[in-house]
Amino acid sequence: MLEFRNVRFRYRKRPVLRGVSFTVPPHSLVALVGKSGAGKSTLFALAERFYDPQAGTILLHGRNTTELSRDHCRAQLALVEQDAPILHGTVRDNLTYAAPDATAHDIDRVVGLVQLTDLIDRLPGGLDSDVGDRGTRLSGGERQRIALARALLTRPSLLLLDEPTAQLDAINEAALTETLDSITAQCSVLVIAHRLTTIKNADRVVLLDAGRVTAQGTPADLLKTSRLYRRLASLQLTPPTPQQSSPL
Numbered sequence: 396m397l398e399f400r401n402v403r404f405r406y407r408k409r410p411v412l413r414g415v416s417f418t419v420p421p422h423s424l425v426a427l428v429g430k431s432g433a434g435k436s437t438l439f440a441l442a443e444r445f446y447d448p449q450a451g452t453i454l455l456h457g458r459n460t461t462e463l464s465r466d467h468c469r470a471q472l473a474l475v476e477q478d479a480p481i482l483h484g485t486v487r488d489n490l491t492y493a494a495p496d497a498t499a500h501d502i503d504r505v506v507g508l509v510q511l512t513d514l515i516d517r518l519p520g521g522l523d524s525d526v527g528d529r530g531t532r533l534s535g536g537e538r539q540r541i542a543l544a545r546a547l548l549t550r551p552s553l554l555l556l557d558e559p560t561a562q563l564d565a566i567n568e569a570a571l572t573e574t575l576d577s578i579t580a581q582c583s584v585l586v587i588a589h590r591l592t593t594i595k596n597a598d599r600v601v602l603l604d605a606g607r608v609t610a611q612g613t614p615a616d617l618l619k620t621s622r623l624y625r626r627l628a629s630l631q632l633t634p635p636t637p638q639q640s641s642p643l
């Protein structure tokens with residue numbers, strides 16, 4: 396459903412993507428991994444057509460994105476950033492601001508999908524409870540799931556997710572992994588993955604290094620074929636001690 400074909404991109408004179416090719420098939424979870432500065436966020440910016448590639452092609456549902464309007468491309472995609480904004484107001488306000496016409500049934504469906512039902516049942520005012528200024532009455536994991544639900548209410552065919560780097564506890568991490576699995580029943584997910592659980596559960600991993608895809612395949616394939624991936628995986632399994640914390 397999304398395909399990058401030999402995409403090259405530079406900011407001014409600085410090459411950032413040097414011939415990137417990969418696909419995100421329908422209903423798949425594809426994890427994008429790589430060191431800081433490898434070009435992961437730039438791929439998202441191109442998918443959303445904040446920029447167009449200087450060479451190569453990006454196809455959305457088989458059509459070259461440069462032949463589609465920006466609005467059309469963006470209507471197919473939903474982005475959830477690392478630190479997705481939570482606004483002052485109620486849970487409902489926060490869920491529906493990008494989809495004001497959402498019905499009660501739509502809201503129930505996404506709330507179930509992202510496992511927010513328990514939270515909403517617990518809140519005295521349910522969906523109409525105030526979340527506090529910028530969501531201070533919610534945990535980090537809850538804020539993240541509200542942002543996911545908000546994105547899903549717009550019915551994207553592809554969710555672009557920049558996974559938070561901040562530590563989530565093991566329960567939240569497991570819940571997020573389950574959530575991502577159920578989201579792929581609705582749409583494809585391309586995730587900039589920082590957690591090993593997400594990477595391990597991906598249908599495909601795309602490893603980006605200095606603007607090139609240096610390995611791609613299932614997590615098991617990459618464990619066999621890519622030294623950088625093994626290194627990345629081992630650092631995430633065992634959090635680096637201060638002596639080990641040099642960049643990959």
Ligand SMILES: Nc1ncnc2c1ncn2[C@@H]1O[C@H](COP(=O)(O)OP(=O)(O)OP(=O)(O)O)[C@@H](O)[C@H]1O
Binds near residue numbers: 409
């Ligand atoms: N707007 C910009 N103008 C100029 N250079 C940029 C711009 N945005 C990013 N870059 C550069 O492009 C390169 C790739 O950046 P990008 O943000 O895509 O990497 P990343 O893999 O997402 O990194 P991180 O994991 O740290 O977010 C970096 O060297 C960055 O400094």
